[in-house]
Amino acid sequence: MYQIDQSVPATPNLLGHHVSVRIDQARVDEAAWSAQWTALLAPWLAPERNPEAALLAAAGAEEPDSPQAHTVLTVHPWVGERPYTISQQHPPGTEIPGLPDYANTTGALLRVTERQAFESAVAHSSYPLVVHAGAVSRNGAALVFPAISSAGKTTLTFSLARLGWLPLGDDICPCVEADGEFVAVGCPRCGHVSIGSELLLRKAGIELEGPVAGLSRYFRPTRWGAPAPVRAIIAPRYHEGAPLKIAALTQAEGAAALFGATFQRERVSRHDEWAAAARLARSAPAFTLTYGSLDSALAGVDTITHAFL
Amino acid sequence: MAEPQIGAGSTGGAGGIAEDVALRRRDDVESEILADGSCLLFDPRSNNGYALNAAGALIWDYCDGALSAGAIADELAHLLPDAPDMRTQALAMIATLSQLGLLQRQE
Numbered sequence: 176m177y178q179i180d181q182s183v184p185a186t187p188n189l190l191g192h193h194v195s196v197r198i199d200q201a202r203v204d205e206a207a208w209s210a211q212w213t214a215l216l217a218p219w220l221a222p223e224r225n226p227e228a229a230l231l232a233a234a235g236a237e238e239p240d241s242p243q244a245h246t247v248l249t250v251h252p253w254v255g256e257r258p259y260t261i262s263q264q265h266p267p268g269t270e271i272p273g274l275p276d277y278a279n280t281t282g283a284l285l286r287v288t289e290r291q292a293f294e295s296a297v298a299h300s301s302y303p304l305v306v307h308a309g310a311v312s313r314n315g316a317a318l319v320f321p322a323i324s325s326a327g328k329t330t331l332t333f334s335l336a337r338l339g340w341l342p343l344g345d346d347i348c349p350c351v352e353a354d355g356e357f358v359a360v361g362c363p364r365c366g367h368v369s370i371g372s373e374l375l376l377r378k379a380g381i382e383l384e385g386p387v388a389g390l391s392r393y394f395r396p397t398r399w400g401a402p403a404p405v406r407a408i409i410a411p412r413y414h415e416g417a418p419l420k421i422a423a424l425t426q427a428e429g430a431a432a433l434f435g436a437t438f439q440r441e442r443v444s445r446h447d448e449w450a451a452a453a454r455l456a457r458s459a460p461a462f463t464l465t466y467g468s469l470d471s472a473l474a475g476v477d478t479i480t481h482a483f484l
Numbered sequence: 485m486a487e488p489q490i491g492a493g494s495t496g497g498a499g500g501i502a503e504d505v506a507l508r509r510r511d512d513v514e515s516e517i518l519a520d521g522s523c524l525l526f527d528p529r530s531n532n533g534y535a536l537n538a539a540g541a542l543i544w545d546y547c548d549g550a551l552s553a554g555a556i557a558d559e560l561a562h563l564l565p566d567a568p569d570m571r572t573q574a575l576a577m578i579a580t581l582s583q584l585g586l587l588q589r590q591e
Contacts, residue, residue, distance in 0.1 A: 425518070425520055425521075425522035425535065425537055425538075426518035426519060426520045426522050427518055427522030427523055427524045427535035427536060427537070428522065428535045428537075430518075430524055430533070430535065431524070431533060431534070431535035434533045435533075445526075445531035445533075446514075446526060446528060446531070449524070449526045449533045450526075452533070453516055453518070453524050456518070457518060457519065
């Protein structure tokens with residue numbers, strides 16, 4: 176370990192926003208850090224490897240030289256029990272508070288930095304709609320699963336590969352509007368897969384890459400879906416042992432499910448997100464899917480898609 | 485048609501409301517009726533959005549200050565005779581909308 180004082184060279188373009196990391200006098204092994212950071216954000220650093228990343232970069236990117244296009248995360252040393260402090264420098268004029276965060280280990284530092292990078296990217300993104308949701312696509316149609324954390328989005332999203340639905344992302348779903356349709360472009364970020372979920376997914380024959388960058392429970396699919404118009408909104412609700420229940424939502428409830436899962440952003444007002452959610456809900460039916468097992472969830476999605484797609 | 489419902493951003497249970505009070509939609513609350521009869525509200529003060537089902541949309545439409553809460557509930561019960569307990573549900577919905585600050589007393 177030694178002290179370095181330079182920006183880590185890999186600057187990913189996340190959702191059209193550049194997030195660079197600067198190590199400032201903190202004791203970080205530069206080579207190890209760069210290798211882990213690069214592995215963690217590989218789909219974004221090498222867009223040609225991933226069509227979603229390329230589309231995201233092309234659709235939402237600021238001019239690279241614009242100060243509005245960059246957030247800088249700086250890792251400082253911290254004397255005491257927490258070796259690392261991570262501060263955020265957002266573009267000029269931004270109202271995001273940029274509160275510092277802390278990490279005790281290099282693994283924790285990587286996790287915190289990755290989370291802050293995506294939070295910054297989402298906050299500065301200019302897509303009409305960015306939903307806290309899993310999303311999958313198949314044959315030119317996408318399904319969006321808006322839900323709170325711990326609702327089973329990751330397991331459901333990744334496992335749908337069994338039915339040919341490939342993941343666009345498990346927790347951030349940016350949508351662009353093209354030709355009057357909302358296209359889910361996805362977000363190929365690692366998912367946090369619990370031990371139980373990993374066992375379920377492996378048992379189901381789902382291939383996962385990971386643990387990525389050596390981070391415990393960080394996995395991503397080996398195959399991603401292609402961006403596609405949203406054809407259904409499905410709000411998943413996992414309750415252990417619950418019988419499968421599919422309930423159709425009104426269009427307003429579908430819009431509310433989307434709007435309730437949108438992120439606070441700098442460049443898109445809440446009103447505009449509300450209006451975008453309403454437009455999407457007009458064109459895609461919405462449901463709640465209550466399930467108590469992965470098999471019943473897949474059966475439920477299959478029922479919905481056979482009935483409405 | 486189900487009882488009037490409000491979703492997303494709702495504060496939940498509503499207290500009572502005096503039936504003789506006339507309430508009016510706040511002018512700056514944006515509403516949008518969707519093709520299935522449901523309705524979306526957006527409150528620019530709180531940046532909250534709300535979903536109303538078709539019965540809720542009817543109530544929202546009635547809240548123009550001309551009728552009292554009790555009279556609106558009577559209208560809903562008359563329009564939707566098959567819905568159980570519609571009058572009580574309508575009053576609860578009006579109370580909820582009022583609690584959320586989306587309605588104001590007609591002076």
